Amino acid sequence: MQDQLKQQATPIMIGAEVFIEPGQTAEEIHLWFSRLKEAGMTVTRIRLFETYMRRPDGKWDFALFDEAYKAAEKYGIRVYGNLFPATAFNDLGGLKFPKDEDHLGAIERYIENVVNHFKQFKACYGWVPVNEPGVGHFPQEQFATDKYREWKAGQAAVEYNSGGYDHFDFADERFHLYYNTWFLQWITHEIHKHHPGSIIHVNNHAIFKNAAEYDFTSWRDFLTSLGGSAHASWHFSYFNRGQYALAISANCQIIRSGAGNIPWFMTELQGGNNTYSGFLSLCPTKEEICQWLWIAIGSESRGAIFWCLNPRSSGIEAGEWAMLNYHNEPSDRLLAAAEVINTVDEHIAFFEKATEVESGVNVLYTRESLWIEKTLQMGGKSYEGRDEGGVMKSALAYFEALSEAGVQANFKEISEFDFSKDDYRGMAIILAHQVSIPSKYWPLLTSFVQKGGRLIADGLTGYYDENAVATMRLGFPLRDLLGADVMEYKAIDNMEEMVTDGIALPAYQWKASLKTTTATPIANKNGEVTATRNNFGDGAVYWLPTLIGLGSRILGEYDHLNRFIAKALDNEMLTLPFVFEEPQQGVLMKVLSAGKEVVTIIINKATVRREFKLLVKDASLQPIVIFANNGGKAGGHHISIQAEETLVIKWV
Structure with a gap:
């Protein structure tokens, strides 16, 4: 029952980030939001750059970002405002921690000005306090050093001391775990001072390397929902390209587990080509866009936001990552995402309440x-x-x-x-x-x-x-x-x-x-x-x-x-209503249920078509294909799926 309530608390929202920067025109900003609407998208995230809003004289000019919120209202798009206090032009990820007490005060003033201003817009859906928390190493700022001394002085003696043997204490790592939580909670408190009860969402990143920095069970106490960034170009060094769908699936499961009794939502999926940014250069195929989006949905995500809709014009990521081409026309990737959205919308009564079927x-x-x-x-x-x-x-x-x-x-x-x-x-x-x-x-x-x-x-x-x-x-x-x-x-x-x-x-x-x-x-x-x-x-x-x-x-x-x-596991322990009769190399399946309805999402990352049989617990169930992007079929319990295809089946 709790899972059902968790799912119903947050609607399924699929969208793409709109990147706002000086030099853009109001007409172009409105065109981007109309493109979201045309694709069936209902949500975006906007980086609220202090450096693009606070003038050298200390006064604030919100006009450029106001235009984005107005466009969002016009086209019915919900906006997550991603707080982005002043940082260097070449800083891709933004603030992770305060440098010192003065910097903390500056962040506090930024939050006061930005939250009070943008909360007035009907399109203001919620806030992302820190973009991609997690730095992969012990924080080096003076504020962290001072906080570390304070934290360590308050640590109680542990009951277990490894039998008296000399040992590492991993105090740095334990502090880092605490410090991420403390800062996220502090920002949440500051946001709620000015916008009480507002939605708070955060996106961790590089999960396979940064997981030890995240105390998700503590985050549940102050977040509305948990999210993540899952970019093949940045985050999947443990995988080859044929395994990227598997990487997305594992990433989703880690976040789903971390979210526990609150909803989770995939905050960033790679939407387009990267050239000089990222650890490797690639452009997702339209098939990969479908795979990644369906995997997120099949893992109980309340949707996803692609990074990003429009290419930024300046900085290290200039001209990169977008789902629109340079003439603001939809790419094949955006059109593919729209096909997924259309299917989800057609069956929204199921997907809004569906939960992942547990294997145990x-x-x-x-x-x-x-x-x-x-x-x-x-x-x-x-x-x-x-x-x-x-x-x-x-x-x-x-x-x-x-x-x-x-x-x-x-x-x-x-x-x-x-x-x-x-x-x-x-x-x-x-x-x-x-x-x-x-x-x-x-x-x-x-x-x-x-x-x-x-x-x-x-x-x-x-x-x-x-x-x-x-x-x-x-x-x-x-x-x-x-x-x-x-x-x-x-x-x-x-x-x-x-x-x-x-x-x-x-x-x-x-x-x-x-x-x-x-x-x-x-x-x-x-x-x-x-x-x-x-x-x-x-x-x-x-x-x-x-x-x-x-x-x-x-x-x-x-x-x-x-x-x-x-x-x-004695076979009978695997109580899923569907499993493969024999393992299928390169194939994965997600299973969702809502009441008596079941949907299977099958993805074939093998280089050849796969033909195989599903073992179905209820033999009376028959398949109806609701999505197939390359002619895949389900006849009885037999599956035929092309290489790189995603096949979504409702069983009745």
Whole structure:
């Protein structure tokens, strides 16, 4: 019921950002908003640049941006005002933190002037306090240094001290987590001083690298909705282009989990070509625009905003990113987005109340694993499992494998998982190379399995506690849960085969020799136990202490991993109404339901047409194709889908 209320609280809105800068004419601004209207778009975001509104004499001239809000009113477009206090001309992302007390005061005055002015417009829908919070490193400003001293002085002594061993305290990382939250909450308070109760939304970015900076569960207390930026050119360095749909899907799941009981909304999707900006240069195809938009909708997003509608004329991004061409005509990408919008509008009664169908499978990551992995980097030879990114790529491997099986797994930081249930039968947790399991989760994971849950752990999961102290020596805290001890890990130079429960899996980077206590060996090599299953309470744990997931990702082949996962989860645990009969490489599916109605969104990123069968829990359901951008078909439970196609089916 709570999920239904969450969905109904925010309408589905799809749009594109209108970029406002000096030199534009009122006629052109109105034309852009008319283009939004023509495409069926209902929302935009506008960067409210202080440098373009406050004159050198300190007086404010809002005329240019007033024109945008007036145009929005005329064409029925809701506006998120993105606060953008004064910053350098070449600063693409804008303010993240105040520099000092004077700067904080200047930000406060900016908010007072801008919020009080623009709240008068009917088109004013809400506010984005910081564009893309997250800097990827410890903040260096004087204000942060002062705040750090204040914060550290107030920290209580921790109960767990790693058995008295000398250790890292990760105070910098914990402060950074706090500081992001503090600043967002401070700005929210300032906005509400002048516009009480107004909508507050924020878009994190570079989620696969910055996730450890975000305390989403705390953000829920003051945000109206959570969002994100998902730009292939900036944020998807862990993926190749054929995996970008998968990257969007994982990004969406992380934000969806972080949002919890508040709505989420994809604030930025790449809408056009980038030339000199970005870490790589690309232009999304019209097919990719459809894929990314449908994936967001299929992940319960309340819509999306493309960055951006019109090309800016100056700065590093001059002429880039737009969904209109240089003559203000719709590109094939904007026309493709309009087709998606038209389909959503035709079935709005379903999509407005639809929720994602849960599989019960949860890929978890721990921010402490990301902190430790980054802290322990020593340079030297590059190894994918040991380099920064190995932790996240390992988790992504299982997410991708499950996607190819037609299973939409949750992707959560461990603090976002609900450990308070009385029964976990039908649920599974996957801890893929999560090198740190903080001490407070040892009993929670134990209880999860005792109450019927399934746990799969691979790689160096649990190798460290939260302070980077090794746990594998005598007194290993997870011995009872895992039913075994590690005698030692050995680095291996080449990928090896590890036959586990009769399935050949890739052993990569390290392999361990296990000494069982209560577990049953499921992999042996040269007399050494290398993987185990432990029945524990009403549940079971599978321990594969080598990088099975990452090895499969490097090979680009998940069939064997999927066979193992299906066997470990006893198949019947996957209670989705739809799954693929056999895994389909490069294909993913999202499933939404509202009451008795179900919609499947299937995307084929393979280079060839795919023909396959869906396993349908209710065999009486029959397909009606409501969207197909390349002639895809559904006959009975048989799917035919072209390369790069998106196929959306309503089942009746």
